[in-house]
Amino acid sequence: MGRLAITLNPAFKKAKKSNARYRILYGGAGSGKSHYVAQETLLNMLSSRNYSYLIVRKTGKSIRNSVFRLLAEMISEMELHSLFRINKTEMTITCVTGSSLITSGLDDVEKLKSVANINRIWVEEASEITEKDFNQLDLRMRGQSKIGYQMTLTFNPISEMHWLKKKFFDVGMQSSFILKTTYLDNRFLDEQYINTLKELERQDEQYYRIYALGEWGTVGNMIYSNWSKEDLSDIKESFDNIYNGLDFGFADDPTAYVRVHLDNKHKKIYIIDEFAKSGLHIDQIARKLDKIMTNEIVTCDSSEPRSIADLRRHGIKAIGAKKGAGSVEHGIRWIQGYQIIVDETCTNTIKELSSYKWKEDKDGQTIPKPEDKNNHLLDALRYALESEMTQNKPKIKLFKQGL
Ligand SMILES: Nc1ncnc2c1ncn2[C@@H]1O[C@H](COP(=O)(O)OP(=O)(O)O)[C@@H](O)[C@H]1O
Ligand SMILES: [Mg+2]
Numbered sequence: 318m319g320r321l322a323i324t325l326n327p328a329f330k331k332a333k334k335s336n337a338r339y340r341i342l343y344g345g346a347g348s349g350k351s352h353y354v355a356q357e358t359l360l361n362m363l364s365s366r367n368y369s370y371l372i373v374r375k376t377g378k379s380i381r382n383s384v385f386r387l388l389a390e391m392i393s394e395m396e397l398h399s400l401f402r403i404n405k406t407e408m409t410i411t412c413v414t415g416s417s418l419i420t421s422g423l424d425d426v427e428k429l430k431s432v433a434n435i436n437r438i439w440v441e442e443a444s445e446i447t448e449k450d451f452n453q454l455d456l457r458m459r460g461q462s463k464i465g466y467q468m469t470l471t472f473n474p475i476s477e478m479h480w481l482k483k484k485f486f487d488v489g490m491q492s493s494f495i496l497k498t499t500y501l502d503n504r505f506l507d508e509q510y511i512n513t514l515k516e517l518e519r520q521d522e523q524y525y526r527i528y529a530l531g532e533w534g535t536v537g538n539m540i541y542s543n544w545s546k547e548d549l550s551d552i553k554e555s556f557d558n559i560y561n562g563l564d565f566g567f568a569d570d571p572t573a574y575v576r577v578h579l580d581n582k583h584k585k586i587y588i589i590d591e592f593a594k595s596g597l598h599i600d601q602i603a604r605k606l607d608k609i610m611t612n613e614i615v616t617c618d619s620s621e622p623r624s625i626a627d628l629r630r631h632g633i634k635a636i637g638a639k640k641g642a643g644s645v646e647h648g649i650r651w652i653q654g655y656q657i658i659v660d661e662t663c664t665n666t667i668k669e670l671s672s673y674k675w676k677e678d679k680d681g682q683t684i685p686k687p688e689d690k691n692n693h694l695l696d697a698l699r700y701a702l703e704s705e706m707t708q709n710k711p712k713i714k715l716f717k718q719g720l
Contacts, residue, residue: 323360325396328502329353337494340469341485344531347510348498350471354439358418360520363400363436366415367464368443371435373454375445376548377422380409386440387419404513422451424548430686436462441469446503450482474533476544482533499531523540523671538683541695544657546667552590553660555577561615562701563606563635564626564693571595572602573693575666576609577701586655586702593694599624603631616700638700639707646685651706666694 325333326349330341341695342350361368374380385408392401392410403413411417421428423446435457458466472481485493500506518525526532536542556578566572576590590609597605606615610665612634618624619637628635638644659666672691675683699706 319526321518323356324358324505326353326503326505328498329357329496332494332496333357333492336397336465336467337492338466339485339490339493340467341481341493341495342469342471342498343474344497344502345499345514346473347500347503347514348531349505350498350572351384351441352505354441355384355391358437358439359391359395359397359412361386361447362410362412362416362418363397363414365464367462368418368437369435370416370418370437370439371429371432371454371457372418372420372439372441373385373429373446374441374451375423375425377425377428377700378418380422380441380637384577388418388420388659400676407678417675436464436466438468440468440470440472441501443472444475444479444481445472448484451480451484451582456697457607457650460629473527474531475527476536477533478536486533497531498528520582520628529630534574538676540672540673541653541657543653543655544659544670545658546661546663549587549658549660550590550662553587554589556589559613560701560705561606561610561613562638562697562699562703563602563617564697564700565618565621566595566597566693569595571665571693572597573665573697574602574606574609574615575663575694575701579697579702579705581705584655586657586698587653588659588663588666588698590660591663591694594690595682598625603628603633606633618696618700638703645699646664648706649687652698652702665696666698669694682692687720 328349329342332342342354344350358370358372372380372384374383388410389403392403394396395642400413404410408420409418419432421432423429440454440460443512448588454468456466458696469479474482478529484490484493500511512532514525514529517529523534527534558579560577560579562575562577562700564573571593573589573593578587578589580587592605606628614634614636616638617628619634619640622637625635625637657670659670669691673690674688676686676688678684
């Protein structure tokens with residue numbers, strides 16, 4: 318028998334007592350959310366034979382490397398190998414009491430279909446999943462269960478526009494328990510972690526608010542909130558209707574390229590490839606483009622006709638964007654009318670999407686001019702879609718501030 322050396326973070330005491338159907342454990346990074354729920358899961362399984370857990374994240378790969386690994390480590394640290402059986406291939410754990418758990422990615426549809434009689438669900442990094450995913454999980458918690466049903470959602474409050482905010486905080490769900498924690502609630506954090514969070518404050522205020530203070534990310538004067546990231550690796554090869562855009566670098570600014578699939582019918586823009594690098598010469602840019610594009614057109618920043626001509630000499634079908642007065646604002650509004658889905662590998666684009674802002678006047682009022690930063694890939698995105706913008710007049714969605 319192991320030592321059962323488990324110490325729970327006191328901040329989660331209330332969560333332990335809650336019988337609510339939905340438990341919302343959100344807040345900053347490093348508050349101990351994942352550790353707490355993992356510990357509770359193992360303790361519950363040891364205490365009774367009735368627990369049947371389904372633990373999910375958006376993808377199978379991500380859950381294997383996070384929760385499944387954490388549970389296995391805990392069992393090992395507590396020397397409880399004799400009481401739990403771990404199946405690495407199936408990513409399942411069973412306890413001698415008869416309780417069991419299955420971890421799975423929501424991408425593993427077959428596996429999810431095959432699991433039956435679940436009475437506890439834990440969604441780790443719940444902000445990654447869609448409301449539709451949530452509803453499908455919710456449907457699994459019905460019928461007879463000796464110990465009732467409970468779903469626990471752990472996440473960082475990335476954006477006030479998120480469906481989680483609307484569902485549980487604004488509208489309010491019946492039978493939900495909400496607990497916010499931050500690193501200050503975690504008595505096990507080391508100094509290094511705390512310093513990293515403090516460093517964040519200097520680097521990125523928005524990230525600091527979300528990941529250190531656990532406050533909802535504000536859209537405020539963000540230009541794009543109509544986006545989400547996804548793993549598009551399985552589908553992006555099949556996309557047609559491709560558009561390419563390029564913004565030339567200058568001094569420290571990177572040369573930035575995006576590759577886009579447009580789904581006009583569903584009003585979706587898929588960003589499937591990118592590069593952003595400063596100091597690139599034309600022949601290097603041409604080589605990169607040649608590798609990615611298949612005899613397609615790339616629409617470029619027209620302020621550098623010489624670079625465009627050079628690209629053409631290298632066999633790239635480069636054309637200049639028309640731009641013109643008001644084209645930046647017009648392009649932004651057009652793009653705001655779409656849902657943007659970015660492949661998770663396009664980290665530079667993701668960074669820009671989460672930091673591209675409108676300017677503020679000296680009183681802090683937002684003015685309808687974008688800040689001239691975090692806009693390299695996003696300019697390239699406008700160039701890429703310019704031909705579409707002039708064909709399909711935008712149905713302008715009213716911006717929050719009435720811009
Ligand atoms: N009960 C605990 N016992 C020991 N260490 C803990 C405990 N809870 C949290 N920690 C430590 O705090 C760190 C952050 O906890 P974690 O659960 O990953 O936070 P969150 O999921 O809120 O981001 C962990 O890596 C671990 O080192
Ligand atoms: Mg966590």
